[in-house]
Amino acid sequence: MIKRAAERFFKWYCHPDYYEDIKGDLNELYQRQLKQGLTSKAERTFAIEVLMLFRPSIIRPFHWWDINNSLEMIQNYLKIGLRNLRKHPFYSMIHILGLALGLAAFLFIHHYRIFEKSYDDFHYQPNQLVRLTTDDVVNGKIQTRDAMSFAPSGKALQDELPEVIGYTTTVKTFRMIFKKEEQPVEETEIIAVDSSFLNLFRYEILEGDKKTMLLEPNTIVLTESMAKKYFGDAKPVGQTIEVLGAFNRPFRVTGLMADIPKNTHYSFNALVSLKTFQQRIENDGWNGYNYYTYLLLNEQTSLSELQSKMPALSRKLMGEDNRLEFNLQPVRDIHLYSDFTFEPQIHGSAKAVSFLGIISLFILLIAWVNYINLSTARAMERAKEVGLRKIVGAQKRQLISQFLTEAVIINFLGAALALSIVYFLLPYFHSLIGKTIIPNLWTHTDFLKNLGLFFLIGTLITGIYPAILLSSFRPIGVLKGNFGRSKNGTLLRKSLVIIQFTASLVLIAATTIVYQQIRFMTNKDLGINTDQVIGFQNPASNRDELFVSQYQSFTEELQKLSGVKSVAGISNLPGGGSSDISSSSGGIKIIGKTDRVETTVYINSMTDQMKDALQLELTHGRNFDREIAGDSNAIIVNESLLSMLNIQDPSTVVNEFIQFGRDPDNDRFQIVGILKDYNRSTLKSKIEPTVFFHREVPRNTLVKLNSENMTSSIASVQSTWNKFFPDSPFAYSFLDQRFEKLYMEDRRFGLIFFNFSLLAIFVASIGLFGLSSYLAIQRTKEVGVRKVLGASVNNIVLLFFRDFLWLILIAILIGIPLIYLGMNDWLNTYAYRINFPWGVLILAIIAIIFIAFVTVSYQTWKLARLNPAKTVRYE
Amino acid sequence: MKKYPLGEFEEVVLLTVGVLYNDAYGVRIKDELEKRLERRISVGALQSALRRMESKGYLESKFGEKTNERGGKRKRYFFITSYGKKALESSRDVRNNLWNDIPNIALDLD
Numbered sequence A: 001m002i003k004r005a006a007e008r009f010f011k012w013y014c015h016p017d018y019y020e021d022i023k024g025d026l027n028e029l030y031q032r033q034l035k036q037g038l039t040s041k042a043e044r045t046f047a048i049e050v051l052m053l054f055r056p057s058i059i060r061p062f063h064w065w066d067i068n069n070s071l072e073m074i075q076n077y078l079k080i081g082l083r084n085l086r087k088h089p090f091y092s093m094i095h096i097l098g099l100a101l102g103l104a105a106f107l108f109i110h111h112y113r114i115f116e117k118s119y120d121d122f123h124y125q126p127n128q129l130v131r132l133t134t135d136d137v138v139n140g141k142i143q144t145r146d147a148m149s150f151a152p153s154g155k156a157l158q159d160e161l162p163e164v165i166g167y168t169t170t171v172k173t174f175r176m177i178f179k180k181e182e183q184p185v186e187e188t189e190i191i192a193v194d195s196s197f198l199n200l201f202r203y204e205i206l207e208g209d210k211k212t213m214l215l216e217p218n219t220i221v222l223t224e225s226m227a228k229k230y231f232g233d234a235k236p237v238g239q240t241i242e243v244l245g246a247f248n249r250p251f252r253v254t255g256l257m258a259d260i261p262k263n264t265h266y267s268f269n270a271l272v273s274l275k276t277f278q279q280r281i282e283n284d285g286w287n288g289y290n291y292y293t294y295l296l297l298n299e300q301t302s303l304s305e306l307q308s309k310m311p312a313l314s315r316k317l318m319g320e321d322n323r324l325e326f327n328l329q330p331v332r333d334i335h336l337y338s339d340f341t342f343e344p345q346i347h348g349s350a351k352a353v354s355f356l357g358i359i360s361l362f363i364l365l366i367a368w369v370n371y372i373n374l375s376t377a378r379a380m381e382r383a384k385e386v387g388l389r390k391i392v393g394a395q396k397r398q399l400i401s402q403f404l405t406e407a408v409i410i411n412f413l414g415a416a417l418a419l420s421i422v423y424f425l426l427p428y429f430h431s432l433i434g435k436t437i438i439p440n441l442w443t444h445t446d447f448l449k450n451l452g453l454f455f456l457i458g459t460l461i462t463g464i465y466p467a468i469l470l471s472s473f474r475p476i477g478v479l480k481g482n483f484g485r486s487k488n489g490t491l492l493r494k495s496l497v498i499i500q501f502t503a504s505l506v507l508i509a510a511t512t513i514v515y516q517q518i519r520f521m522t523n524k525d526l527g528i529n530t531d532q533v534i535g536f537q538n539p540a541s542n543r544d545e546l547f548v549s550q551y552q553s554f555t556e557e558l559q560k561l562s563g564v565k566s567v568a569g570i571s572n573l574p575g576g577g578s579s580d581i582s583s584s585s586g587g588i589k590i591i592g593k594t595d596r597v598e599t600t601v602y603i604n605s606m607t608d609q610m611k612d613a614l615q616l617e618l619t620h621g622r623n624f625d626r627e628i629a630g631d632s633n634a635i636i637v638n639e640s641l642l643s644m645l646n647i648q649d650p651s652t653v654v655n656e657f658i659q660f661g662r663d664p665d666n667d668r669f670q671i672v673g674i675l676k677d678y679n680r681s682t683l684k685s686k687i688e689p690t691v692f693f694h695r696e697v698p699r700n701t702l703v704k705l706n707s708e709n710m711t712s713s714i715a716s717v718q719s720t721w722n723k724f725f726p727d728s729p730f731a732y733s734f735l736d737q738r739f740e741k742l743y744m745e746d747r748r749f750g751l752i753f754f755n756f757s758l759l760a761i762f763v764a765s766i767g768l769f770g771l772s773s774y775l776a777i778q779r780t781k782e783v784g785v786r787k788v789l790g791a792s793v794n795n796i797v798l799l800f801f802r803d804f805l806w807l808i809l810i811a812i813l814i815g816i817p818l819i820y821l822g823m824n825d826w827l828n829t830y831a832y833r834i835n836f837p838w839g840v841l842i843l844a845i846i847a848i849i850f851i852a853f854v855t856v857s858y859q860t861w862k863l864a865r866l867n868p869a870k871t872v873r874y875e
Numbered sequence B: 001m002k003k004y005p006l007g008e009f010e011e012v013v014l015l016t017v018g019v020l021y022n023d024a025y026g027v028r029i030k031d032e033l034e035k036r037l038e039r040r041i042s043v044g045a046l047q048s049a050l051r052r053m054e055s056k057g058y059l060e061s062k063f064g065e066k067t068n069e070r071g072g073k074r075k076r077y078f079f080i081t082s083y084g085k086k087a088l089e090s091s092r093d094v095r096n097n098l099w100n101d102i103p104n105i106a107l108d109l110d
Helices: A002-013 A016-035 A040-052 A069-089 A089-115 A153-160 A226-233 A272-284 A303-308 A310-318 A333-337 A350-377 A377-390 A396-433 A443-469 A475-480 A487-523 A545-560 A609-613 A629-633 A639-644 A708-724 A736-741 A742-780 A780-788 A793-827 A837-867 A868-872 B009-021 B026-037 B041-054 B084-099
Strands: A127-138 A141-145 A162-172 A174-182 A183-187 A190-193 A205-209 A220-224 A240-243 A248-256 A269-274 A292-297 A324-330 A533-538 A566-572 A583-585 A588-590 A601-606 A618-621 A635-639 A657-660 A668-675 A690-694 A700-705 A732-734 B057-066 B074-080
Touching: A002 A141, A016 A040, A016 B026, A016 B041, A016 B057, A016 B074, A040 A226, A040 A377, A040 A780, A040 B041, A069 A089, A069 A248, A069 A396, A089 A333, A089 A350, A089 A396, A089 A443, A089 A690, A089 A742, A127 A153, A127 A333, A153 A162, A153 A292, A153 A310, A153 A618, A162 A272, A174 A588, A190 A272, A220 A226, A226 A248, A240 B026, A248 A269, A248 B074, A269 A272, A272 A443, A292 A566, A303 A310, A303 A324, A310 A324, A324 A333, A350 A377, A350 A396, A350 A443, A350 A742, A377 A396, A377 A443, A377 A475, A396 A443, A396 A639, A396 A742, A487 A742, A487 A793, A487 A837, A533 A708, A533 A736, A545 A566, A545 A708, A566 A609, A609 A700, A629 A668, A635 A639, A668 A690, A700 A708, A708 A732, A736 A742, A742 A780, A780 A793, A780 A837, A780 A868, B009 B026, B009 B041, B009 B074, B009 B084, B026 B041, B074 B084
Parallel strands: A190 A269, A220 A248, A601 A690, A635 A668
Antiparallel strands: A127 A141, A127 A292, A127 A324, A162 A190, A162 A292, A174 A183, A174 A240, A205 A248, A220 A269, A240 A248, A533 A700, A533 A732, A566 A601, A566 A700, A583 A601, A588 A657, A618 A668, A635 A690, A657 A668, B057 B074
């Protein structure tokens, strides 16, 4: 087998003068090994020798006249192919447009998926890098999974486990205020890292020593764009940056690095040395897990094996009776798969990415199916041509080449059109996904390679079946005119049409459901009134008496402004992300009412005006009151907390005391009021069981404005701010916009989904349109005859449509379970979800029947309206 | 310009053809070379060296007998031409001169 192929190959390329004796030599060597009984080895050696002989001094000289003959045939194929293209501009357009749209959409999404999957794959040992996270486990069941960990845990794990060969501890600062030309500027993308961070994560260092530049406190390493922002074209290394707020001291720039790649789960634009936060780290110790810790594992380590050591190790390091457990998470999985709380930034969703992958494949398949369908349907037209060609001597192989050439032409034009579509729509696509994945199309070799690859695959897939079908007609039968319709072809065509209908139905329904869920979330009553409320962060400070009195006069002055309705303070603004709140896991009990419950409780604090500003509702008890001195010890709890503690009647706990932790000497706080639940964050997560403390100066200020003259009101708020806190930037946001922002990713996903679904349905429709109009023309005569016999236009249209209706019905039967299972699953990822909207399904079915009816019947309708005298005479 | 262009491998092949006088055809040369050089040589490497030297004029060839084990294909025997002999001599002279010019002390390494 191998030998025969090798012999053939050798004969083909070998110089004829050399062929005889070399072949003889090869035979002799072959026979020699055969005699030693090495049959398969002999064959292999033979083949290898043939391959090794393929070199310039052995191969036959290349003359263009050797291929001249086939060249002429190819020229002829091209000519015929182009003629055919021009002869049927309508069908050619459908083919080319469909293929181009399919290819463009597929490649867009393909590269989007590649990008999403490439997160953090550029580090030194990306597959050995894991993040140490913390699980809260009660009775073997995981309650919450937190992306953060304790500051000393990285070192402790390295000491305990030989598998851990490196670690780095980092903390996200969330907010630092830099001074730039005497103006305060807020920077949110700054992380503090220890000196081993850059040994684990690969980032390009332009200046400075990787080993030492993050060793000392108050040092900072800037990325290029940050350096440009603060120092312009001057050399940044060696200079200092003033950091205002709680720091209030200069930071020395010790290094410069290139801007970091976009595909990382932990992005930053400057690194501060972790030593800067030494005091805080020592205070936190094993008490607060507010750090991101990464471990580098030994190459041979199996993650699951290492993970199984974690429960025991957690007890050893954090005490027998603690509920927290270490968890290891591969860094490469964080972007797409992590659903932990306290993530450093918004991450992607593997589900959304694979959803899109499926759609893009749908679009491409639909486009290919269109081509196959139409070409086989038009086989009859070409049948006579094939018959005649065969009679004048064409071989089957040549006919296949001819039809393949046509497929090449059409696919090539499709690919070229796809390239220009991508070129023109690239900016739009980038804004749709919110990321730049292809900065420059012409230098993006992977994209161009893939375009070429899928052009080839597409040509083969779409070309081969029609080519074989068309070239297999028997000349005599065909020329006599009785070739009959191929049963197989019709069956294939019908199943392909069913697939198209199913895909369209699924996409219509799914898109609508995604939209409904998003609309539900943005319109749902949150339990608070966020209209005309702005929020901003207070100046960072150590909250000394001076600041407190300053802040109080600031709020009093605000209150006096004419556009301001009320002013209040809260530590965590409504509309924040899941990590934008503090929590306590030390256990909680209502003294005398409940036992200690080991669970995560969320901590917020506010001033007494908050009730008015947000129109909060208290179901029992009273609001805080700044006039009551004892209220520094008062708390308000929300209903979720009570239901978590299994309190049936909330009125019974008013004025009772709550205690955190296990120590009976811990502070007691008196419950003065029960707050009706409101959604602080996205509707994806449940309302957090929350305890509100009373504080005069929480971290944020809320201002409720009058609905008139909002712009000027905001301006006067700002000028008041500037009067009191000239060193801090004033950055406000509307609360309802904060909530909208939480759904940005969902909205984006919905929009991408919508666009590509529309595209898929469009491609399917034009294919169907082409196919049905072709089939209608085939039955022109029948239309005429029916009309003569008295059928009305409607009769005929419905009669023809009935053929397709069956296919639609089958598609609906396949589609409904797909939609139900897929979308119900998706909706379940939301804590507050709509019920499965059966109405949408019915609408989608009606829509699909309508689309099919319009596309299928247009041509029939046109034919049926003609004078039967014309149609009967057809052919 | 080199007067007698002759690569190192070509030179060994050429010498072997001389050694095998009158019996120098493909398989035989390959066996002999593999025995002397103690390494495997592919038919391709050998044949391309032979053909190159033939076109340079160092070798000439003629067809020999057919045998069964060759599948009815004839052997091609190679002979050194006088031009080929000159090329070998010139290459040997170069080497001899080099050997002579090495100071004794340079090789006195034991």
